[in-house]
Amino acid sequence: MKTYKLGADKIYFGEDAVFALAELPAELRRAYIVMSGTIQKELGQLKVITDVLESSGWTWRANTDVEPEPCWESVRRGVEDMKEFEPDWVIGFGGGSAMDAAKAMWVFYENPQYKSLEEVMPPAPLTLRERARVCCIATSAGTGSECTRAALIKDPVQKRKYSVREYTGRLIPDVAILDPAFSATMPRRGTVACGMDALTHAIESYVANTANVFSDAQAMGAWVAGYRALRTCANEPSNLSARADMLAASCLGGIAFTNGALGVCHGIAHTFGATYNVAHGLANGIVLPYSIAFNRDHSETAATRYEELAGFVGAHDLERVILDLRSELGVPTTMREVVPDEAEFESSLEVLVGKVLSDVCTPANPVEVTADDARLLLRTVYYGE
Structure with missing residues (x-):
């Protein structure tokens, strides 16, 4: 039970x-x-x-x-x-x-x-x-x-x-x-970063290995409402209807991962946040498409569920949906853009790998993450493809 x-x-x-x-x-x-x-x-x-x-x-x-x-x-x-x-x-x-x-x-x-x-x-x-x-x-x-x-x-x-x-x-x-x-007074940058965090919650909880019928319902609602509202919130900050929808999406996403879980996107975002003070929502926005690609390429179940989420907003490829949204909203494409010291990153890489693997969110990822996987993901997130 x-x-x-x-x-x-x-x-x-x-x-x-x-x-x-x-x-x-x-x-x-x-x-x-x-x-x-x-x-x-x-x-x-x-x-x-x-x-x-x-x-x-x-x-x-x-x-x-x-x-x-x-x-x-x-x-x-x-x-x-x-x-x-x-x-x-x-x-x-x-x-x-x-x-x-x-x-x-x-x-x-x-x-x-x-x-x-x-x-x-x-x-x-x-x-x-x-x-x-x-x-x-x-x-x-x-x-x-x-x-x-x-x-x-x-x-x-x-x-x-x-x-x-x-x-x-x-x-x-x-x-x-x-x-x-x-929320109407929040600057655009903060609105975008927070919104990407909410969308990440919806997406990760939907594909987590602990997903269930209750978390799925909340995740689907969070994803659809958040995706539809985020652009308006960013471009029309005083639009209270969109702001309300985005608050609802955020709340539903929180309920979804509370009753399900998250995954390696959050594991990596937490690691960069704790180590380099990268704001959490921004970190998730940077990492999200890379984590989608990794899970999709290693799990048919995850690939199917990502396609379902894309379908809810009239698309087929969720990675492309996120890449396009990220570009439109001005989210950086790599972590190097916000953590520019490459030498420090490289010297800390093994420590970062350990933090990703020990993060509370990583075990619920739909694909088991090995040390080699974490190392490759960290490099890909940092440098891009």
Whole structure:
């Protein structure tokens, strides 16, 4: 028997969804709001959130100390701040970084016996929802973190990313709020990178060796909605209908890989992100067509499933669909364009191979990835064909 959890307990979607904050059930009404930097405050978006909270009798505290790729040290500091404030709701407000950091802080706030990322890795038992619950408000459409069971946290000392996760779905937020007004201010480059991340989630979860009827349904919806909306979001940033569709695609993609898995594209993207600080969505956008070609050429099942996805958008060759979309949106074609030091790359290659093979996403790839495969893929992604 398997257990599936298809998203947050409640998902509020569409314009003015933010007002659902007033409905959060709480006794203390103390909200700890986690953001990545001060951009939400500068845009006036934080005030929108706090006005809703204050009108319903809440007190709040904001943490803007999270990096674009959330790090263990900022999580640790946030936990100490939470212990002092004692919230009964943790609100991740922003992109995947803010939401992942909020979820990770929540884990350590609920489990003070753990002092490191290694200690909370599965199968470590986690206590949750005894002190607080979690609401995530997405301002970007990429990670789907508002409905996933994991939080990706970087250890810059070890140059490694940890996936803080809980396999029964208890780490999935209680409430997800998808209000397109918050994503309309995202710059084009960020919109594109996040969108490529969402499409990668849909594609990889559809071909993963753990794919199932539930993850398939979410992946198909994520792929079709995301592919149709991404160009409009990039070229018409104030189009709230397209922004809403892209938020839905991102959320569905998160649900898909939470109930299925990902693959070697993410394994390589995580490796370049942790080692060279390449933004996650950008890294996925660069790697994606290379991973499709590798899997297609080594697995008839993967090739068939890729063709199915292409068919959903009126095409036959998914690699070509992604290459054309990537070109139209201005995504780099090789990793060398963003990590130009070839000598450093070559000297680190064997370390990178080890990171790809040990990444949490790689084992679910539809084709088993050997060290030789990882080495060839890394070189191909870096230099191109």
